[in-house]
Amino acid sequence: MKKLLFVFIGFFSITVSAPINVLATQEIDPGIRLEGMETDDGTMWWQYAYWDTTGGFPEYIGYIEFNEEVAKFEVGLTENTPENQQAILEMVPNSQVDIIFTKATYSRENQKAFRVHFSEKYMGEDSAYNLRGMNWDKDALAVFAEADQVAEYKSYFENAYPGRVVVHPEEQFNQDPVDWIGHYLAKLPPEPAYGTEEYIIHHFGEDDGTIDWRYQLWSNTENYPDNLGFIQINANQVTWEIGLVENTIAAQQEILKLVPNSVDNIVFMDADYSLNALTEVQENIIQNYLQANEHPQIYALGIMNNRVIVTVAEEVAEEYATQFNEKYGEMVQTEIGLPNQTLEETVLIEADPISHLNTSWRTLFLLGGMAAVGIFLIWQRNHSVANKQTTTGQIIDENYTLSDTEIEGIIKHSIYEPSDDVYQSLLKMLKNKNSIS
């Protein structure tokens, strides 16, 4: 079977005229980020993605398809003239041999309008027509029907729209689709894996010798120097406070060497424990307590102010405090909390236990007023919600800008869980249908 790519043509594309030599003037609108494609590489792949993203197809293009068998783009032009062909080729100097020009009967606008008309008339929910899907096939609209109805529909549409609608058996709908994305990706460097240095460079640019970049690297890869206890930015948004377990000149120099352009913006402080060690303890608690799901009175868990903080119900606070102290010593601080705390409530509730903390811890806690940046993970029991917030509970306001990574982190960790009834009802349904036996 001849494999063709049916290029998706969006309903909302806007067709505009393109200048003859677009390459020289074609710049990505700063508001449009084609990640990994910022630079026009002169290929049809880039050009197609650009047109599709901006909706700016030249008006003389009727359709574009990728023919996998010959690995060439087929570009249908409503006016298939040497001038129009040349205009396209000048936009894609590195894809000139990959293009076949053909005559297109209809413009994209015309095709879009026809698709809308056809969809409304024959494909609606209440339609009496039994069609199963539609797709583009160059100038024509490919529609899919049950095998025994294909002939009937063919005859009907040929009469209604001569040469404009092709009817296929429904089995062919989306069958063995052409992996044009695969073709495209093969030409691109692979997307760096999350948490790697390459990922940081991809998203935040090359190492510019600043602590801001280094922080992105450390926090995104979750790979901090062994000696580092905490890192946070002061309320002035300029000075970074870095806590070191062994706060020696040599250790400070090691850090400063990594951030030569931020040496004046860093203040070193003493830290009791390394962030890596605290993270390990936190993971340990997640595995041994939270994932086991046998400790419903543990409400929240996080690394904060150089300690692992565990929030538990008041009635079991002493028991857990003893248990954690035996296992992890002073690395873990047990707090009293409520199951459904909001951010503000968390801060309020945690203000009380401060009175029994030692002075150095209290000093760190008071940094809560500062716009510190760091990691904080709260494990909420009812919906397994992990709150992401600044180290000291800073509420994001107009003075604080969230990074993409932070927003992504919040969405990733703000999750929902279906009620238990769903599973019970599912089991009942399966039992009835005798699916599990």
Place this chain on the structure above:
Amino acid sequence: MDNKELIDQLALFRKGHEDAFNQIYMTLKIPVYTIAYRITYNKELAEDIVQEIFMKLAQNPPPNTVKKPRAWVFKMTSNLAIDHLRKMKDGVEFTEENLSTIHSTKEFSALQLDVEQAIRRLNEQERQIVALRLNGEMTFKEIAEILNQPLGTILWRYQKAIKEIRKQIEGRSDDT
């Protein structure tokens, strides 16, 4: 549960191990439900979708040839959610005031609530892309395949959505 583990569990389930189904449900219920909910923003609908997905999974588990069953599951979830959403729009109008359909977020922090509110203001497709990417942990390539759109378009829409969320949180939205 990564793809390999899911393939193993599905194989066990096909052999009649009920525990494997339980394991699959417990592991996938949150991403499946979160994706469904973030597309529909309707609690009951999202729960119906979860049931439908796992019924399909139980009755017609993906064949061995499916190498990325997670993507397979999330694709079904996303398609079903969009289908349901469109049907719902044709029927009873869904409004934000219709609180019975909205999931409780009382355990969310203020920041999480802001972000959630911003997600709700995205359009249907942006919500779909964001949920598949961040809650389904799918690659952009997989999302592009599911939505039958060029990779560049998906990347652009994703970045636009994140940017819009940030604008909303920082109170810079044009419509606020």
